[in-house]
Amino acid sequence: QQQVKQSPQSLIVQKGGIPIINCAYENTAFDYFPWYQQFPGKGPALLIAIRPDVSEKKEGRFTISFNKSAKQFSLHIMDSQPGDSATYFCAASKGGLRDYKLSFGAGTTVTVRA
Amino acid sequence: EPEVTQTPSHQVTQMGQEVILRCVPISNHLYFYWYRQILGQKVEFLVSFYNNEISEKSEIFDDQFSVERPDGSNFTLKIRSTKLEDSAMYFCASSEGRFTDTQYFGPGTRLTVL
Numbered sequence: 001q002q003q004v005k006q007s008p009q010s011l012i013v014q015k016g017g018i019p020i021i022n023c024a025y026e027n028t029a030f031d032y033f034p035w036y037q038q039f040p041g042k043g044p045a046l047l048i049a050i051r052p053d054v055s056e057k058k059e060g061r062f063t064i065s066f067n068k069s070a071k072q073f074s075l076h077i078m079d080s081q082p083g084d085s086a087t088y089f090c091a092a093s094k095g096g097l098r099d100y101k102l103s104f105g106a107g108t109t110v111t112v113r114a
Numbered sequence: 115e116p117e118v119t120q121t122p123s124h125q126v127t128q129m130g131q132e133v134i135l136r137c138v139p140i141s142n143h144l145y146f147y148w149y150r151q152i153l154g155q156k157v158e159f160l161v162s163f164y165n166n167e168i169s170e171k172s173e174i175f176d177d178q179f180s181v182e183r184p185d186g187s188n189f190t191l192k193i194r195s196t197k198l199e200d201s202a203m204y205f206c207a208s209s210e211g212r213f214t215d216t217q218y219f220g221p222g223t224r225l226t227v228l
Contacts, residue, residue, distance in 0.1 A: 032215045034215070036157075043220050046218070091157075100215050107156055
């Protein structure tokens with residue numbers, strides 16, 4: 001069962017463009033939605049995260065939009081730079097008593113051309 | 115800044131051999147995780163560990179896998195008899211506490227089974 005679906009698989013934008021990555025989830029028990037950035041040969045690094053009680057969160061040039069009724073959330077990278085070229089993963093987890101297993105999307109490879 | 119470390123960075127082994135992947139989580143963290151990422155695919159949860167026992171494990175984490183926290187700093191993943199399909203990047207992650215969701219990932223160990 002694919003709990004988090006992510007699209008597109010890859011995208012290319014020019015410097016200054018706004019890549020948008022979309023994710024959809026199935027499990028309504030999910031209550032934490034992080035985005036991870038991964039550079040080749042490195043581990044995923046937390047970029048930004050949101051909970052369902054807000055519809056938007058901004059941190060620097062990164063914005064998450066969240067639509068609880070549609071069970072969808074997206075990442076926007078404003079004024080994208082070549083250094084933003086990486087693979088981005090959305091993820092979701094449900095709060096429990098003891099741990100927060102992350103379910104990841106398939107990843108989106110973003111290329112920002114100078 | 116504290117970080118999760120993993121050793122070795124690359125492990126090559128023959129099919130049927132045992133391997134131990136090592137991780138040093140961030141020192142004040144209480145929750146530990148192993149994930150794996152087959153080349154070009156998404157990150158998949160393997161197991162979570164808290165208070166010296168497994169909290170949750172995925173269907174991937176069968177009897178060939180085990181985890182251990184042998185001392186106050188290390189967290190290990192053992193694969194008893196490796197298969198070709200175990201070839202992947204293995205990531206260790208840790209999080210601070212019960213109500214803190216952020217998981218910090220290590221750089222990974224690339225396991226190649228020949």
